[in-house]
Amino acid sequence: MGKSVKSICEEYNNDATRLMDILLEIQCKNGHIPDEAIEEVAKTLNISKVDVIQTLSFYHFFTRDNIGDYTVYLNNSAVADMMGRADVAEAFEKEAGCKFESLSEDGKIGLYSTSCIGMSDQEPAAIINGKVFTKLDPYKVKDLVLDMKAGKTIDEMVEKYGDGHNASDLVKSMVFNNIRKKGPVLFSDYETGTSLKKVTGMTPDEVVGIVKDSYLRGRGGAGFPVGLKWDFCRRTQSEETYLMCNADEGEPGTFKERVLLTEKPKLVFEGMAVAGYALDAKQGILYLRYEYKYLKNYLESVLNEMREANLLGKNILGKEGFDFDIRIQFGAGAYVCGEETALIESCEGKRGEPRNRPPFPVQKGYMDEPTVVNNVESLCSVVRIIEKGADWFTMMGSRESAGTKLLSISGDCKYQGVYEIEWGMRIRDIIEMVGAEDVKAIQVGGPSGTLISPRDFKRTICFEDLPTGGSMIIIGHNRNLLRDIVLNFTEFFIEESCGSCTVCRANTVILKDKLLKIMSGKAGKEEIDELKNWTKFNKMANRCGLGQTAANPILTSIENFREEYEKHVKMDEDFDTGFDLASAVEESCDYVGRKPNL
Amino acid sequence: MSEKVKFTIDGKECVAERGQNLVDAAADNGVYIPSLCHLRDVIPAGSCRICNIKNAGRIMTACTTPVEQGMEIENDISELNDMRKAIVEMLFVEGNHFCPACEKSGNCELQALAYRFQMMVPRYPYEFPIKTPDTQDSRLWIERNRCIKCKRCIRTIKTEDGKNIFAFQERGHKVEINIDHELAAGLSEEKIQEATDNCPVGSILKKGTGFSQPIGTRRFDKEAIGSDIEKVV
Numbered sequence: 001m002g003k004s005v006k007s008i009c010e011e012y013n014n015d016a017t018r019l020m021d022i023l024l025e026i027q028c029k030n031g032h033i034p035d036e037a038i039e040e041v042a043k044t045l046n047i048s049k050v051d052v053i054q055t056l057s058f059y060h061f062f063t064r065d066n067i068g069d070y071t072v073y074l075n076n077s078a079v080a081d082m083m084g085r086a087d088v089a090e091a092f093e094k095e096a097g098c099k100f101e102s103l104s105e106d107g108k109i110g111l112y113s114t115s116c117i118g119m120s121d122q123e124p125a126a127i128i129n130g131k132v133f134t135k136l137d138p139y140k141v142k143d144l145v146l147d148m149k150a151g152k153t154i155d156e157m158v159e160k161y162g163d164g165h166n167a168s169d170l171v172k173s174m175v176f177n178n179i180r181k182k183g184p185v186l187f188s189d190y191e192t193g194t195s196l197k198k199v200t201g202m203t204p205d206e207v208v209g210i211v212k213d214s215y216l217r218g219r220g221g222a223g224f225p226v227g228l229k230w231d232f233c234r235r236t237q238s239e240e241t242y243l244m245c246n247a248d249e250g251e252p253g254t255f256k257e258r259v260l261l262t263e264k265p266k267l268v269f270e271g272m273a274v275a276g277y278a279l280d281a282k283q284g285i286l287y288l289r290y291e292y293k294y295l296k297n298y299l300e301s302v303l304n305e306m307r308e309a310n311l312l313g314k315n316i317l318g319k320e321g322f323d324f325d326i327r328i329q330f331g332a333g334a335y336v337c338g339e340e341t342a343l344i345e346s347c348e349g350k351r352g353e354p355r356n357r358p359p360f361p362v363q364k365g366y367m368d369e370p371t372v373v374n375n376v377e378s379l380c381s382v383v384r385i386i387e388k389g390a391d392w393f394t395m396m397g398s399r400e401s402a403g404t405k406l407l408s409i410s411g412d413c414k415y416q417g418v419y420e421i422e423w424g425m426r427i428r429d430i431i432e433m434v435g436a437e438d439v440k441a442i443q444v445g446g447p448s449g450t451l452i453s454p455r456d457f458k459r460t461i462c463f464e465d466l467p468t469g470g471s472m473i474i475i476g477h478n479r480n481l482l483r484d485i486v487l488n489f490t491e492f493f494i495e496e497s498c499g500s501c502t503v504c505r506a507n508t509v510i511l512k513d514k515l516l517k518i519m520s521g522k523a524g525k526e527e528i529d530e531l532k533n534w535t536k537f538n539k540m541a542n543r544c545g546l547g548q549t550a551a552n553p554i555l556t557s558i559e560n561f562r563e564e565y566e567k568h569v570k571m572d573e574d575f576d577t578g579f580d581l582a583s584a585v586e587e588s589c590d591y592v593g594r595k596p597n598l
Numbered sequence: 599m600s601e602k603v604k605f606t607i608d609g610k611e612c613v614a615e616r617g618q619n620l621v622d623a624a625a626d627n628g629v630y631i632p633s634l635c636h637l638r639d640v641i642p643a644g645s646c647r648i649c650n651i652k653n654a655g656r657i658m659t660a661c662t663t664p665v666e667q668g669m670e671i672e673n674d675i676s677e678l679n680d681m682r683k684a685i686v687e688m689l690f691v692e693g694n695h696f697c698p699a700c701e702k703s704g705n706c707e708l709q710a711l712a713y714r715f716q717m718m719v720p721r722y723p724y725e726f727p728i729k730t731p732d733t734q735d736s737r738l739w740i741e742r743n744r745c746i747k748c749k750r751c752i753r754t755i756k757t758e759d760g761k762n763i764f765a766f767q768e769r770g771h772k773v774e775i776n777i778d779h780e781l782a783a784g785l786s787e788e789k790i791q792e793a794t795d796n797c798p799v800g801s802i803l804k805k806g807t808g809f810s811q812p813i814g815t816r817r818f819d820k821e822a823i824g825s826d827i828e829k830v831v
Contacts, residue, residue: 048757050765050778057767334769351766356644356662499747499766499773500645506688509771510722534722537684540657541647578723 003029005040016045017367019055019349023062024290024330031071032063058351058498060114060333061290068103068110070148072096074126077116077252078443078488079410079473083123084137091138095145109148115335115492116252117291120410120473121178121417129154130293132175165262170298177259181433183404183420184396185384186377192266193311195386199277200319207278208234211382213390215402220246220338220375221445221469222545223401226382229372230278233362236370241281244366244373245272246343247288250335251446252492253471256406257376259418261288261295264380265302266311269326271379273312274386276324279372284326287343290333299328335496339544340373341365342498353498354544377406377470398424401462405470409434411443412476423462431457431474438477441561446471447489448549451481453560481564482519486553490515493550503537504547511535511554517578518565524573528565532558605669607631607651620660620671621649630824631673632682632714634689634707634798635748636661643749646689648682648711679715686711687720692771694726694743695799701808702800704816708746709799710823729774735782737790737805742774745801755793757781763793775801 008025012018022041026033033056042049056062061073074080074089089100092111098104100111119125122134131154133144147157161167162176179187199207212227233241245268249257260268272284288295303326306312316322334352336342341355344366365371374382381403385393394402401423407430410416414435421430431439444450444461445468452459452466459465475485490512499505514531517523535551535558542548558565570576582596589596601616607629614623622638624631633649636642642661649660652672660671672678689695689708697703732740751764752775763785767776785793794804813819 046761048761048763048765048778048781050767050776051762053767053776054765058769351769356642356659358662358664494770497770499768499770500643500749502646502648502685502688502746505747505771505773506692509725510688510691513723513725534684537681540681541650541685543644543647543659 005037006044009041009044014045016047016051017348019045019052020059020329020332020346022349023052023056023059024332027062027332031069032066035064038064054351055349058334059290059331062332066103066107066110067112069108070129070154071110071112072126072128073112073114073117074100075115075117075119075123076113076488077120077123077492078447078485079116079120079253080123080125081484081488082411082475082479085124087138088124088126088136088141091141092145095142096148109145114291114333115495116250116254118249118255118258118289119175120253120255120408120471122176123410127291128157131155131158132173132291132294133158134174134176165298168298170301171262171295173294175258175262175294177263178417179259179263180409180415180417181419181421183422185393185404186260186264186267186380186406186420190267190384190387192270192306193309193317195383196270196273196277196311197317198386199274200317200322204234204278204280207274207386210386210390211278214385214393215390215400216378216381216385216393217401217463218375219377219381219405219469221251221448221467223463223467226374226378229362229374230275232360233279233370233372236363238370240283240367240369241279242366242369242371243272243275243279243281243284244340244343244347244371245284245286245376245379246338246340246373247286247292247376248331248335248338248343249376249470250289250338250496251448251469251471252489253408253410253443253446253473254469255408255410256418256470258292260376260380260406261292261299265299266306267380267383268376269303269306270311271374271381271383272326273316273324274382275372275374275379277316277322281372282323282325284324285347285366286326286328287331287337287347288328289331289337293330296328296330303328334498335492336498336544336546339546342544343373344371351498353500354546356543396422398422398460398462398464400464405461405468407461407468407472408470409472409474411472411474412436412439412479413474421461424460426460427452427457427466430461430472434474436474436476439474440477440479441475441481441485443471443473443475443485443489444468446473447492447553448545449552451485451553451556451560455560481557481561482515482568486557487512487515487519489553490550493546493553497546497550501542501544501547503541504543504550507534507537508550511551515554517576518568521568521570522576522578522580523569524575525566525569525571526574527576528558528562528569531565603665603667605665605667605671607671607673608675614665616666617664620651620663620665623665624660624671624673625827628828629673630827631660632711632824633661634711634746635750637750637754637796640750640753643753646685646746646748648685650678650681652678682711683715683717684721686715686717687722689746690717690720691722691724692727693745694729700744700800701803702744702797704813704819705811706800706818707798707823710818713818714822714824732777735777735779735805737785738777738782738793739803739805740775740777741801741803743801744799745775746799747773747775748798750796750798751775751793751802754796755785755789757784 538551
């Protein structure tokens, strides 16, 4: 190891709440986190070893074992599967000479699966040593593995860069933005600093007032009014307040924040500064998912640029006492950290387990101080609302959903990418807009959302009808809904559960087993309703949104596509034990050389 | 400083200190709200979800809900009891619980809840997962087959300078209890006993002793779990 563990810890003032950063650095420098390092970290930070292991083992991208000089994390989301992941995976295994979830014999190449990496518009995609490789096919895989065997650097392996800032010197990525529709809020021209200048002439209460008047609702999915959240936070008396920007977009099929961070980072950071002013917060944290680490240097340079322009730092734009700065906190592969209290736990160096409420983050959040967590898109919208006024914003959208929404649209359509639409758009019109034909179903809002059938295509995207955090997966007629979508999503929730609540941890596995039983043709007709009935406990008895929605793929597919289940069950039997006597005695029959007499 | 507030549970009038958690407040009023992970005077985990009650129509865990004036709580209703029974059944199928061979039988809160909810056989198929017990410690035995992830050990057993002896490792259905052997070696005999006693199931056991209390004379052998609370008032 280059830098000693001790010096890495020292960089973070031996502060145990910075354990994520410390482990990330060790993982990055060393390729894995060996047992000696765990001991050393525990000793230096004066915490117990099991605490270090607790955090380490929670996150997908921290590993205790060597994972190779070249580590391939191939996305296994439903969209990746739809776009041909199986062939790509097979090619990787053939060329590298090892199976997925293992390391090649010479220790050079490691092949691993990972949940959605935010590239659904250019799948199949993989992260290799931090670089994103998109639109893979077996031929490209062959070339990539040849490059690895030849010892090329990861930068040399990227042949062509994507559009916009993806091609900049600090990114050098092959990712494409795929901005298909620019709307008036997020993608129209804006001169950085305009709103920040404006707020310096207002009181924080006036800023909160404008945001409240705009009826801006949180864009991460839950839709809580942003102004109200700020107002609650302001009511908590405290010396210190924190503002966090949630850029952990992990909902499979979502990638709009990737695009905002690539093309509009100043809008994001200015939104954070405006919020900082309104909340009287001095420190902002951008919690960025590990999958977007390829944007790190670029984003850091944008932050520096803004500091130089006095849009961040001390006495911002000459306003005495307006101090606000931003640091980037990386995650390490955990969908649940998109939940705001899990995100806070993660920022404090712990496993990303959602907290119990009360207290709410606005009362007691990061470091037990009042904290506001806002989504990237929400904060971008705030900047434009301040610039143009609340009335301008409420003119757009529907009755209960003001403004515009960024949709990440992927799957079986011609034009996958990001669309800024006004709330209230009909599904049917969206289908036409993205060039989709023969649509069998649409997953609205990602796995935690709803699987809708053509019966619902007259419905509209908005909080009062079909709410969404932005993910929209178009599913064509040739797809096997249960296998390609429902099973994949259910497995996703099993993989990403934090494991704290009984029902989320245990029931989701039970549901998957039942689904598999139905798919194998070994279930009776009553078992569809039994499965549906079992899903209700997820909503009733879990702490956070992940657990509460983990049964949605099964529940909404039974509600809207019951015939897909009925195809598999024995309609003349109520229940099937699932027990197969022939296969149960097969091994013993083989052993004694007899044929079962059944 | 303490302010008394009035509230009701299933129509029964109760009085408690404002802000006290509902499980304890109910118990003080002779009402049993079934729970597994909760321990009095310990920061609640809210993880087993068995103590779910209904407050103003919303389901929430009683152990994490502070009592407020005028609350009307629903507790002993079929919707909640079926959910509680289902959770107990989930815990049975996700682990390997062979009661007759377990040292904790009769003192086990999971087993006792199964009796209270009259569980005959879980509605879910058994998973029979493969778990590895940790027997490395000279005084403690971590039987992961029986662990229900209540975090009582994590929350209550620390070193004298406040370091954690127990912690989770992994996540989701792979989550399990991990023990810091080095630090555990410094625990007093009393703390070892406390760790064993606090474990609601037979997952943390003291080595070198077994069945010192005969089967048939144990805590829940004669009385259902919660009946001590219900007898008080």
